[in-house]
Amino acid sequence: MARDNATAAAALLDRQLDADALRDATEHVARPLAGQDSLVRTQAMFIFRLGAEWLGLATSYFDEVVEPRAIHALPHRREGVVRGLVNVSGQLTLCVALEQLFQLGVARPERRRQSLLGRRLVVLASQGHRTAFEADEVHGEHRFDPASLRAVPSTVAHSMANFTTAVLPWNDRVVGQLDAELLFHAINRRLG
Structure with a gap:
């Protein structure tokens, strides 16, 4: 059972993202955090x-x-x-x-x-x-x-x-x- 879970997790992480999913993920990561400006100036x-x-x-x-x-x-x-x-x-x-x-x-x-x-x-x-x-x-x-x-x-x-x-x-x-x-x-x- 544990081996099946590990295989499924590896398959999920190794899958190819389509162009839309990759663009959405990039936009999400590039978005500034709320309050980030104040963290930089602290x-x-x-x-x-x-x-x-x-x-x-x-x-x-x-x-x-x-x-x-x-x-x-x-x-x-x-x-x-x-x-x-x-x-x-x-x-x-x-x-x-x-x-x-x-x-x-x-x-x-x-x-x-x-x-x-x-x-x-x-x-x-x-x-x-x-x-x-x-x-x-x-x-x-x-x-x-x-x-x-x-x-x-x-x-x-x-x-x-x-x-x-x-x-x-x-x-x-x-x-x-x-x-x-x-x-x-x-x-x-x-x-x-």
Whole structure:
């Protein structure tokens, strides 16, 4: 019985299609899918919070997100952007204070359970180098249509506006999209 089914299936798949059936099948496959345009234009950013500011960076720069851990201060580096070294997955990683770089206040808004993860150590990777920072709250990856990005309003603090390329409306909030190249350049400049 199984052999008869296999023979019948092979005969069905090996049959010749007539010209009309072949044309209909070609038209069906060539027809665009509903919503395909939005799939092509979809981008992703990793969303996190520093103080009261929600920020996002392209997901390609995120290496891992882990529980907060001890940060070991470096000699003669007690102030500024460099916080010290942190052990992440057995690798010593430079830890920076992005809130210092962006000159954000220390005001902490009321914590909402909207996020997937609370305070976390976020590890970025760029050109073979890893850098970590502490985020007050982590949402994670968010996909969006690039057409939904808006210009940075003039009300954004000047120091923050320097690093922000656009803003994204998200969950009744506004997320500042960070310029990754400028961010890493500013961090590297502070290391010297």
